[in-house]
Amino acid sequence: MILGILNETNxxxxxxxxxxxxxxxxxxxTVWTEVAAGTQAFADDDSYATKNALLKARTEILQQADLIxxxxxxxxxESMLLKSGAILVGVFQPLFHVALMKQLASKMITVFSLxxxxxxxxxxxxxxxxxxxxIAGYRAVxxxxxxxxxxxxxxxxxxxxxxxxKVLIIGAGVxxxxxxATARRLGAVVEVSDTRxxxxxxxxxxxxxxxxxxxxxxASKAGGYAVEQSEEYKQRQQERxxxxxxxxxxxxxxxxxxxxxxPLLINETMLNSxxxxxxxxxxxxxxxxxxxxxxxxxxxxxxxxxxxxxxxLAADMPWDASKLYGKNxxxxxxxxxxxxxxxxxNFEDDIVKGCCITHGGNIVNERVLNSE
Ligand code: NAD
Numbered sequence: 001m002i003l004g005i006l007n008e009t010n011x012x013x014x015x016x017x018x019x020x021x022x023x024x025x026x027x028x029x030t031v032w033t034e035v036a037a038g039t040q041a042f043a044d045d046d047s048y049a050t051k052n053a054l055l056k057a058r059t060e061i062l063q064q065a066d067l068i069x070x071x072x073x074x075x076x077x078e079s080m081l082l083k084s085g086a087i088l089v090g091v092f093q094p095l096f097h098v099a100l101m102k103q104l105a106s107k108m109i110t111v112f113s114l115x116x117x118x119x120x121x122x123x124x125x126x127x128x129x130x131x132x133x134x135i136a137g138y139r140a141v142x143x144x145x146x147x148x149x150x151x152x153x154x155x156x157x158x159x160x161x162x163x164x165x166k167v168l169i170i171g172a173g174v175x176x177x178x179x180x181a182t183a184r185r186l187g188a189v190v191e192v193s194d195t196r197x198x199x200x201x202x203x204x205x206x207x208x209x210x211x212x213x214x215x216x217x218x219a220s221k222a223g224g225y226a227v228e229q230s231e232e233y234k235q236r237q238q239e240r241x242x243x244x245x246x247x248x249x250x251x252x253x254x255x256x257x258x259x260x261x262x263p264l265l266i267n268e269t270m271l272n273s274x275x276x277x278x279x280x281x282x283x284x285x286x287x288x289x290x291x292x293x294x295x296x297x298x299x300x301x302x303x304x305x306x307x308x309x310x311x312x313l314a315a316d317m318p319w320d321a322s323k324l325y326g327k328n329x330x331x332x333x334x335x336x337x338x339x340x341x342x343x344x345x346n347f348e349d350d351i352v353k354g355c356c357i358t359h360g361g362n363i364v365n366e367r368v369l370n371s372e
Contacts, residue, residue: 001341004032004065005048008057008072012318013325015069015090020326022051024333028341032065032146041318050083060340067343073097084108084221087343089334091115091128094357094368095259096287101368105358110345114332116355116365119224123351126332127242130174131324137178137254139313140281141167141362145186146251147279147306153187164189168244169208170265170290171254175283179252180206191244193265194235194255195219197225211244213237224343234263241265246273253290254283259371261286276304285309 003024005016014037016024021031031053035045045055061068070090074082079100082088083109092113094101102335104111114128124130145152148165155162165188169179172194180203183190190208192199195216203210213236219227229237245251245266251274256262262284271280271292282289285296293302294309301307314321335352338344347353356367 001067001337001343002032002065003067003069004056004061005034005037005053006061006068006070007034007037008070011071011312011315013071013315013322014038014041014043014318015071015322016326016329017041017043017322018047018051020330021048021053023330024337024341025052027337027339029337030054032061034058034061038322041223041322043322046349065183071325073100076103079104079109080107082107082109086110086169087112089114089332092357094365095371098368098372101357101363105361105363108361111357112332112336112352112355113357114328114355116357116367117332118350118354120350123354124333126328126351128222128325128328131328132173132321133173133254134178135317135321135324136283136311136313137175137252138182139316140175140185140252141179141182141250142282143316144252144279144281145312147308148250149277151206152183152247165249166191166247166251167250168193168241168248169252170194170241171256171284172203173198173254173256175253175254177202177206179254180208183250183252186209188216190249191248193241193244195233195237196266211240213240222258228257228260229263238264238267238270242270242273244372245270248274249278250319251278251280252283252290253280255290256284256287259367260287260291264288264290264292266291268292271305272303274305275302278305280305280307282307283311283313286311 003346033048033053067087087110089112094113117123131365152165153161154164167183167188167190170193184207192203192208193211200210217227282291282294284290285294296309
């Protein structure tokens with residue numbers, strides 16, 4: 001079997017590092033790496049070659065590999081180059097890319113989208129959303145600290161006292177919890193909002209204050225994720241958040257609802273109540289953003305407030321992000337490749353079934369089918 005590792009066009013990460021590729025070459029799998037695939041993650045072509053991976057041009061990999069690893073979705077044109085029956089593994093957000101998934105199905109490509117892996121204990125070692133969100137939460141706080149004209153910790157100096165920065169974090173999932181921990185380590189005072197009451201204890205154990213809003217929609221059947229909220233709840237949440245927003249020096253927003261547009265949580269009036277010099281980092285930017293003025297992949301100034309829209313901050317730490325992503329991928333591959341290095345798909349396995357989007361010419365994933 002030939003397994004190909006593609007160079008990400010707009011991302012410094014790589015889907016498999018050389019030492020991870022070696023695990024596969026030792027299983028008698030032929031590994032092809034696109035030229036310069038790992039360069040920006042500090043894994044040069046030679047380091048792949050020393051692990052017995054062969055350097056190839058992109059087109060050759062697309063046309064001939066049996067299993068292709070990537071992070072982002074391929075373009076429609078490149079998808080047409082894949083050979084019939086090939087397997088594609090990456091993070092494709094299929095709920096937002098149904099047309100592309102249909103196209104891949106029509107070419108008899110089997111697509112595994114790792115962002116659809118069930119959030120179960122057994123799947124934790126393959127959970128790319130968690131490994132990358134953890135980095136994004138950490139990075140967001142460090143970026144905010146750098147962009148802010150203020151200190152994070154409290155200081156009492158001969159030249160005067162500096163109060164600690166006030167940080168508001170909206171959404172206490174994986175990214176949010178890491179952002180809380182990082183902001184606390186830097187000495188900030190942290191407040192947190194989330195629609196899931198279950199996170200209150202975790203938030204408090206990290207030394208942050210949880211902003212209570214009663215009447216959230218029941219998310220117990222949503223696999224740990226949030227669900228959309230009623231208009232009354234949204235109104236109440238905005239009222240509770242307004243005071244915290246106005247006094248915050250830093251806001252980091254991470255609130256997402258799988259397969260849906262991100263909820264707008266900071267409206268224009270709330271944003272305008274912030275002091276000039278404040279910093280907002282919106283990690284939900286790619287799905288519309290949680291903040292009124294957010295522009296995806298752009299940093300803007302709005303009334304003296306810096307607003308960064310970036311849902312791909314893990315890519316800013318390509319070394320560790322690739323290491324963790326690659327390890328997730330490797331763990332997943334062990335589920336679909338046997339000891340002899342051949343693909344064997346067991347659709348009885350909830351992980352294989354959960355993240356398989358297309359197979360045998362059809363869309364096979366229930367969540368994707370139901371989203372149409
Ligand atoms: P996410 O990226 O989907 O959303 C981020 C956070 O935003 C969530 O905590 C969500 O509740 C919150 N949110 C959504 N709408 C909101 C709103 N209107 N106002 C405020 N907050 C809002 O979340 P995630 O990081 O992917 O985590 C989702 C869930 O999956 C969490 O419960 C997490 O603990 C769980 N999880 C479980 C496992 C596992 O068991 N293997 C692994 C990872 C995550």
